[in-house]
Amino acid sequence: MSFFKSVYEAVKLIPKGRVATYGDIARYVGSPRAARVVGYALHVNPEPNAIPCHRVVNREGRLAPSFAFGGMEVQKALLEAENVEVSDDGYVDLAKYGFKFA
DNA sequence: TATTTGACGATTT
DNA sequence: CAAATCGCCAAAT
Numbered sequence: 001m002s003f004f005k006s007v008y009e010a011v012k013l014i015p016k017g018r019v020a021t022y023g024d025i026a027r028y029v030g031s032p033r034a035a036r037v038v039g040y041a042l043h044v045n046p047e048p049n050a051i052p053c054h055r056v057v058n059r060e061g062r063l064a065p066s067f068a069f070g071g072m073e074v075q076k077a078l079l080e081a082e083n084v085e086v087s088d089d090g091y092v093d094l095a096k097y098g099f100k101f102a
Numbered sequence: 103t104a105t106t107t108g109a110c111g112a113t114t115t
Numbered sequence: 116c117a118a119a120t121c122g123c124c125a126a127a128t
Contacts, residue, residue: 040124
């Protein structure tokens with residue numbers, strides 16, 4: 001079980017209508033400081049079909065400022081499609097939609 | 103085998 | 116209050 005594999009599993013565990021932060025995922029897989037590795041793992045995204053990266057946000061509750069997998073418009077559409085309120089900048093309310101891993 | 107990089111996070115200036 | 120820097124971890128080259 002590679003670190004990346006665990007990350008993918010964790011992302012798949014995010015329920016619809018919820019978003020998780022890189023830090024939470026890193027913590028879930030066992031390396032609380034490996035948030036960057038989580039981001040890198042999603043960057044590779046070997047299974048875009050099963051890995052809803054739009055559902056993964058940074059600690060601010062927003063997608064990566066340096067990169068948008070296809071445009072924040074797409075992200076906004078995907079998240080809103082799951083009943084998640086998204087600000088015009090792509091911000092989500094972590095207090096309401098922030099998913100907490102077991 | 104070693105070095106560099108990278109969807110982050112927290113702290114300091 | 117906002118921007119820049121340092122620190123961590125694992126993978127890729």
